[in-house]
Amino acid sequence: MSSFANIWIWIKDWFEDRSERTKLIRSFNKAAREAFVIGIAPVLLQATISKGYRPYRHQFSSLLGGSGFRIKAMSGRQLTKDDIASIGAVVLADNILVRRLVVLGFDTFEVHCDVGTYGCRWQLYDFILIGSNS
Amino acid sequence: MNTDTLQTAVDSVTTASEQATNHNNVWMWIAIAEAVVILLLMISWSRKERFNPVKEAKRKVKAEGNIDFSNTINSAFHANDLYHDLIVKCHPDRFATDEKKRSFAEELSAMIGECKTDYNRLIELKKEAKEKLNINF
Numbered sequence: 001m002s003s004f005a006n007i008w009i010w011i012k013d014w015f016e017d018r019s020e021r022t023k024l025i026r027s028f029n030k031a032a033r034e035a036f037v038i039g040i041a042p043v044l045l046q047a048t049i050s051k052g053y054r055p056y057r058h059q060f061s062s063l064l065g066g067s068g069f070r071i072k073a074m075s076g077r078q079l080t081k082d083d084i085a086s087i088g089a090v091v092l093a094d095n096i097l098v099r100r101l102v103v104l105g106f107d108t109f110e111v112h113c114d115v116g117t118y119g120c121r122w123q124l125y126d127f128i129l130i131g132s133n134s
Numbered sequence: 135m136n137t138d139t140l141q142t143a144v145d146s147v148t149t150a151s152e153q154a155t156n157h158n159n160v161w162m163w164i165a166i167a168e169a170v171v172i173l174l175l176m177i178s179w180s181r182k183e184r185f186n187p188v189k190e191a192k193r194k195v196k197a198e199g200n201i202d203f204s205n206t207i208n209s210a211f212h213a214n215d216l217y218h219d220l221i222v223k224c225h226p227d228r229f230a231t232d233e234k235k236r237s238f239a240e241e242l243s244a245m246i247g248e249c250k251t252d253y254n255r256l257i258e259l260k261k262e263a264k265e266k267l268n269i270n271f
């Protein structure tokens with residue numbers, strides 16, 4: 001009986017997490033689109049869920065579905081390593097966002113551009129500051 | 135004679151089909167009742183409060199509020215320039231003659247260093263620098 005209940009709770013939580021992940025991705029894309037249209041951002045950013053990198057897995061990692069949070073910069077040119085690193089650094093400096101990503105089952109954070117094959121990848125778990133309130 | 139026989143056959147078939155329908159109806163209602171019971175049990179189980187550390191951690195993080203993605207995107211492209219601008223203009227050595235301003239500039243520089251990737255916070259610090267240190271940007 002209790003195992004059945006656990007399965008039911010697991011299924012419910014899984015669907016809730018999926019919904020939260022989709023909401024997060026959608027709100028990021030909306031903000032990126034608005035920033036690009038207004039002219040704040042010179043490059044259109046697009047967030048997607050990717051497969052993730054297996055060695056980066058942690059306790060909260062999504063079992064089914066992707067565990068990677070990927071940002072694609074629609075620049076139309078190959079971005080330099082510094083450009084990609086600066087986009088990544090801003091996301092990783094936001095503790096609330098990183099914690100939210102980890103809890104929602106993401107374990108890998110990736111930034112790449114639409115041209116070329118170069119990109120950067122970070123393990124999200126390394127950027128959780130334990131005991132930090134900011 | 136033939137008509138009577140035919141009518142009798144029709145009547146018997148109709149009765150049999152009605153009985154079958156009633157029989158099916160009973161089983162259908164039993165199945166519905168079972169489904170309702172299962173559903174109620176599922177709801178009651180899902181509402182039971184069990185301490186789950188993973189779930190608790192998730193709940194805490196989700197309760198932290200919405201994330202300001204517009205600030206994140208803004209910071210990705212503009213925070214670096216603003217940070218360099220502020221850190222140069224608010225350097226304590228520029229206020230060597232005024233002790234009060236110098237101590238404030240030290241505090242401000244520390245804060246600028248802490249939030250170098252947060253554009254909104256850097257804008258706030260810029261305002262403070264303008265007001266208290268009389269810096270023209």
